[in-house]
Amino acid sequence: MINKNLTTILDRKKAILYLCSAYEAGSLTQSVEYLPFKQRVARSSRARPTNFMSLSSSQVQDTGLSRRQHEFESRWGRHLLSGKGFRIILKPFFCFPPLKLFNIVALLTFQPIFHTAAIICYSIALLGSTAVIFCRRVKISFVLTPALLGLLAQLIQLVSRWHDSGHLPVMGLFETQHFLALWVAAATIYFYLRYKIIQFLPAGLGFSLLALLFAGLGPMTIIPLTPAIDTPLFLIHVAASFAAYGLFGTAALAGAYQLVHFWSASDEQTIARVMDESLYLGFILFTFCMIAGSIWAYLEWGSYWTWKIKGLWSYLLWFYYAGVIHVRHRNWWLGKPVSLLAMGGFALVLFTYLGLGLLFKTSHPLL
Amino acid sequence: MTAAPDITERNNLALKLAGSFWRLLVSPSTFVAISLLWCLDLGVGSVTAYFNDPQFSAKMDAYPFKTWLQDIAPHNPQSTWVYILTGLTFLMVLSLFLCSINWFLKRRKKVRAMGEFLVHLGFLLVFSGFVVGAIWGSKQQGVGIPVNNETYQPEINAVLRLDHLKTLRGRSGHVLDTVSRMTLIDRHGKTTHGVVRLNHPLIQGAIVIYPRGSFKQISSAQLSGPFGRKLLRPGDRLSLNGNKEIILQKILQEGERSGFSLGPGIILLAVDQSLPHGRQISRHYLTPLSEQWCTATIFGRSITLTNFGYTEVGNYDIHKDPGIWLVLAGGLILGIGIVWALVRYFI
Numbered sequence: 001m002i003n004k005n006l007t008t009i010l011d012r013k014k015a016i017l018y019l020c021s022a023y024e025a026g027s028l029t030q031s032v033e034y035l036p037f038k039q040r041v042a043r044s045s046r047a048r049p050t051n052f053m054s055l056s057s058s059q060v061q062d063t064g065l066s067r068r069q070h071e072f073e074s075r076w077g078r079h080l081l082s083g084k085g086f087r088i089i090l091k092p093f094f095c096f097p098p099l100k101l102f103n104i105v106a107l108l109t110f111q112p113i114f115h116t117a118a119i120i121c122y123s124i125a126l127l128g129s130t131a132v133i134f135c136r137r138v139k140i141s142f143v144l145t146p147a148l149l150g151l152l153a154q155l156i157q158l159v160s161r162w163h164d165s166g167h168l169p170v171m172g173l174f175e176t177q178h179f180l181a182l183w184v185a186a187a188t189i190y191f192y193l194r195y196k197i198i199q200f201l202p203a204g205l206g207f208s209l210l211a212l213l214f215a216g217l218g219p220m221t222i223i224p225l226t227p228a229i230d231t232p233l234f235l236i237h238v239a240a241s242f243a244a245y246g247l248f249g250t251a252a253l254a255g256a257y258q259l260v261h262f263w264s265a266s267d268e269q270t271i272a273r274v275m276d277e278s279l280y281l282g283f284i285l286f287t288f289c290m291i292a293g294s295i296w297a298y299l300e301w302g303s304y305w306t307w308k309i310k311g312l313w314s315y316l317l318w319f320y321y322a323g324v325i326h327v328r329h330r331n332w333w334l335g336k337p338v339s340l341l342a343m344g345g346f347a348l349v350l351f352t353y354l355g356l357g358l359l360f361k362t363s364h365p366l367l
Numbered sequence: 368m369t370a371a372p373d374i375t376e377r378n379n380l381a382l383k384l385a386g387s388f389w390r391l392l393v394s395p396s397t398f399v400a401i402s403l404l405w406c407l408d409l410g411v412g413s414v415t416a417y418f419n420d421p422q423f424s425a426k427m428d429a430y431p432f433k434t435w436l437q438d439i440a441p442h443n444p445q446s447t448w449v450y451i452l453t454g455l456t457f458l459m460v461l462s463l464f465l466c467s468i469n470w471f472l473k474r475r476k477k478v479r480a481m482g483e484f485l486v487h488l489g490f491l492l493v494f495s496g497f498v499v500g501a502i503w504g505s506k507q508q509g510v511g512i513p514v515n516n517e518t519y520q521p522e523i524n525a526v527l528r529l530d531h532l533k534t535l536r537g538r539s540g541h542v543l544d545t546v547s548r549m550t551l552i553d554r555h556g557k558t559t560h561g562v563v564r565l566n567h568p569l570i571q572g573a574i575v576i577y578p579r580g581s582f583k584q585i586s587s588a589q590l591s592g593p594f595g596r597k598l599l600r601p602g603d604r605l606s607l608n609g610n611k612e613i614i615l616q617k618i619l620q621e622g623e624r625s626g627f628s629l630g631p632g633i634i635l636l637a638v639d640q641s642l643p644h645g646r647q648i649s650r651h652y653l654t655p656l657s658e659q660w661c662t663a664t665i666f667g668r669s670i671t672l673t674n675f676g677y678t679e680v681g682n683y684d685i686h687k688d689p690g691i692w693l694v695l696a697g698g699l700i701l702g703i704g705i706v707w708a709l710v711r712y713f714i
Binding site: 281287319320327348 | 403414577
């Protein structure tokens with residue numbers, strides 16, 4: 001009991017210090033909001049009734065964290081909480097004395113298991129898809145089943161983190177890379193199911209696998225969402241943005257395929273179609289992302305346009321892909337030029353997303 | 368007899384040239400070429416500017432774009448890329464505009480392609496809104512308004528009143544937010560009440576009030592002397608003996624200067640009303656910075672500055688963007704166009 005209380009106090013102090021230091025550093029000057037707190041309390045109490053020490057309104061206002069965030073910050077700590085669901089499911093089994101030895105399993109957190117599972121599934125699918133290309137005897141189900149399982153593992157992790165944190169988990173390197181991998185894998189499977197082009201599977205799945213491996217470099221902790229960005233516009237902005245990034249990635253892969261001329265003519269046409277669709281859908285989603293982001297910025301900060309580097313590069317991306325969309329069916333640009341443009345565009349996407357997020361001080365930090 | 372065909376040929380040639388020029392102007396390839404140059408300029412320029420001065424973008428955001436271009440950028444040689452960007456943006460928009468006109472003239476019957484047209488139109492409206500805001504908009508930063516006071520802001524032609532201010536503090540005493548209840552009265556007398564806090568500005572039409580924290584300002588001074596203790600505000604008079612009185616002329620805030628005097632402090636005037644026009648006898652500066660400077664002898668009486676009275680002042684950024692309606696309308700049309708284009712792509 002004493003330990004729990006001590007942990008509670010320490011964690012609260014950490015939360016307050018985190019907010020205060022962020023406030024002083026200027027990163028929170030445009031991102032802390034308190035007044036919708038009643039709605040947040042109502043929502044969190046509906047979602048999960050608390051059976052432990054609750055916080056007063058003033059305490060919640062003190063840090064700007066939502067009640068739910070306080071709860072998991074104080075009770076379990078960020079990392080362990082992510083395994084809460086897992087522990088609850090397995091608790092009855094581990095209460096049985098002979099199985100207490102296996103409590104070590106319960107210490108393994110919920111989400112890392114699914115992260116690892118997704119990596120394993122995509123690896124198997126990648127090997128399977130490569131095998132299918134070179135050996136006609138291997139069935140496509142050896143690719144699709146693990147790929148779909150990997151997708152499912154990612155979805156479970158996404159929902160689990162969403163449930164734990166109370167917001168769409170797209171904060172920080174780990175979550176955003178996961179989200180990107182999810183979209184690329186989904187797009188790859190969608191294009192396979194639509195066009196039955198097996199050659200495209202290894203690239204798409206390999207891309208997702210790389211993204212997941214790269215995600216492991218970032219901290220797996222759930223980053224509390226500052227209340228100001230907890231709006232439906234945030235969800236539209238980020239979800240549309242990463243869906244677009246995923247499709248731009250698919251377009252770049254298709255572009256790379258087009259540059260390597262060892263496919264049959266019909267396959268090349270299909271790959272061109274995949275690239276076209278990816279570019280078009282990606283651009284449309286990215287436009288939604290820009291519109292939602294601008295309206296959100298206007299409502300929150302009173303300005304739909306700033307000269308911050310992240311915003312500038314986002315517009316750069318939008319104009320770049322607007323250009324690509326305009327010329328993708330023009331005779332002179334068909335084939336190699338459009339493929340190069342798609343690949344170049346994805347390099348810009350990576351710089352805007354990863355380069356700026358990791359190397360620059362931006363309004364969209366990843367670490 | 369031979370002149371007529373020459374004129375026709377010349378006309379044909381001129382028409383052909385004009386046609387080619389028009390096709391070049393409305394060609395998507397022209398747009399792409401300009402947009403690639405635009406991207407190159409923006410990419411290289413923004414990264415270079417960031418490395419030279421990480422606050423470059425914040426400084427740009429502090430002014431309306433036209434003011435920045437005219438007054439600030441000429442003193443900063445690293446701003447060249449912004450001039451190029453502006454030129455290329457206008458070229459790009461011109462290309463889009465002509466492309467849209469071309470579409471409307473030649474292919475308007477194809478309703479299926481209306482989505483793309485709406486996207487172009489929406490973007491043009493957004494850009495027009497940006498230009499209007501950049502030219503006729505205004506930005507003021509750090510406007511201080513004491514509680515229960517109002518101030519007229521000529522840039523927005525409106526009166527802003529701060530009705531209530533509450534500072535939210537963390538346990539360690541750090542200020543986390545200031546919640547202000549404000550009233551904005553525009554030139555037509557329209558009154559808007561609203562609560563302003565971080566990430567929640569007061570928006571009335573084109574005017575946006577955004578909070579930037581609060582600070583305490585010295586609003587009164589407590590003096591002690593033969594008259595006991597008195598609290599004076601600037602302009603208040605304190606009668607000492609018959610016609611002799613002292614006036615609190617000015618309060619210097621912390622760090623504020625007035626001649627050789629450095630704030631915090633007060634400037635007192637000793638006045639003898641029996642003299643013609645209430646003649647000023649002497650001027651005294653009292654400051655708590657040093658004990659000996661706390662006290663002054665006025666009309667033979669020792670007067671000491673014992674305390675200050677403080678008022679909380681809200682600090683605000685006030686923006687006016689007359690182009691916002693165009694931007695919002697453009698965004699809406701852009702959104703509709705995108706959905707239309709998406710549906711058309713798959714159906």
